[in-house]
Amino acid sequence: MTAPAAGSGDAGRAPWGARLAAAMDAAGPLCLGIDPHPQLLHDWDLPDTPVGLERFSMTALEAAAGEDGSSAVAAIKPQVALYERHGSAGFAVLERLLREARDEQVLTIADAKRGDIGSTMAGYAEAWLSDDSPLAADAVTLSPYLGYDSLAPALELAVATGRGVFVLALTSNPEGASVQHAGGLEGSVARSITASAARDNARALASGHVADANGTADTNGTTGSTGVNEGTGTGAGGGTAVRPALGPVGLVVGATVAGQAERLGLDLAGVRGALLAPGFGAQGASGAGMRAGFGSAWPSVLATSSRAILRRGPSVGGLREGIREALEDLRR
């Protein structure tokens, strides 16, 4: 990607890295995936329609928003595919979810896995990362088959608006290796993407993408060593490792394949961006397993759990209990 401009969110919004770090410190390193699969809708006794989708989404948000006015999770991650399968009516529900999450001060990561080039990529960036879009989220997931640098319009808009991106790097599904491991141990695709993200975060952080999470961005960079965005992470139970200041570019790294990252030479701790790790919970990764797999990068990990928590619904109390148990596992 081209050099992102210094990161001061408009409308007084602090940079994404600072906002996410503060949320992880406050709630713990857990992201609630909101995945309204047909089977879950059925299990919640809801119709597989936009009406059922809306009920599902609002219930999950209520659980995520917590009981005492502070968010129970660091972020929510709606799975866009499961809204898209309901067409424009599904997207209208997603818009409501994103809007109400903003009102509740719950951070949102739209799991859209978008990717294109040039002005078309700019179209996707505007959809998910611009202030005046009805689909505006705090961050969006991106897919780099057209090359990491093709995603530049999204990174640029993210930096300009205090938002973030998560680029697919190394995923846990067995088919992923055919693309992500290509190039071998020294030059794998996943390694090149990791290095590019590290480069862009270093650039953004050097030009002032650090800030106090509660106020406007400090663009002279002096808060970098003292603000909440640096060296904290006690809420995550990071042990002796400390979380670096987080830049605008996160990576998606499967919870169960963090161990492979080392073998492929991926310097995850050096990315200085959040590591979104799906596969915690239902898909088999435990907190202890993730901590071991991610090693020194652990303080930057945002574990995502969807079904393990969602199957505790439809009661808000059941969902909250699922969230508490997941957080306990992550903190153990």
Place this chain on the structure above:
Amino acid sequence: MTAPAAGSGDAGRAPWGARLAAAMDAAGPLCLGIDPHPQLLHDWDLPDTPVGLERFSMTALEAAAGEDGSSAVAAIKPQVALYERHGSAGFAVLERLLREARDEQVLTIADAKRGDIGSTMAGYAEAWLSDDSPLAADAVTLSPYLGYDSLAPALELAVATGRGVFVLALTSNPEGASVQHAGGLEGSVARSITASAARDNARALASGHVADANGTADTNGTTGSTGVNEGTGTGAGGGTAVRPALGPVGLVVGATVAGQAERLGLDLAGVRGALLAPGFGAQGASGAGMRAGFGSAWPSVLATSSRAILRRGPSVGGLREGIREALEDLRR
């Protein structure tokens, strides 16, 4: 992908490969990209709103539908990003465009570049390829960063409903090589995806994914050597090369990089699927250049032109003139 079932479209719909081949024979190997970029909306004196988007889309469809009841192009390809940037209201316009194109018997390729895994991928497949989805198109473009085989749910639904997919393989943007060329000359990512598509098309065609484009699928495979779907392509001006029967899996191959495909060992003619080639016209590829670049695969090429034609609007007459000129260039 797992072995697709034999392909008989429901509702009497013939398989995608046969329908597309018939459309290419009738209209020529041209796909009109419908890309409502903000700049084009401005040039057409339309507002950058869902209202402007709708007017733009309906005008482009009118030009594509032709004057005499037969489609002026083989297919249209709406660029989903440029609808998505208008949120759910933009998606409602896209739904109308897809629905009216169906009524006008104009084939549609949703350029969505979606990709995910498992039941989430199935969600995207349902959105774009199921009969009862408001966003149902005839085919959809897919992005394989999570591995070609992760796209299986879309291929399976496409085969079951007489629809198709186009998987990103080798694109012309300079950033694409970092992923698509990884693995080197013998084992590049693009080559592996090409081989996988060839495998799936061979399987689908062997199990009966051939048919007369005007009727129901012939699942005993006997029409494979005599139907319109085999060995034709005179409308495309294919010279001595003949078009093979086309299976459900097409590839996206940039119009200007077809020459690279040979160097990377991609057997494009052996794919037995349509080759969607963006970059014809405004981005610099001429008909003669594409014919030379694609070589023996030329009869399977569906050239896509967006801006070179769209900038001839907003008059329907101007757009039709642009379509005629593009077709002349492709046939020369």
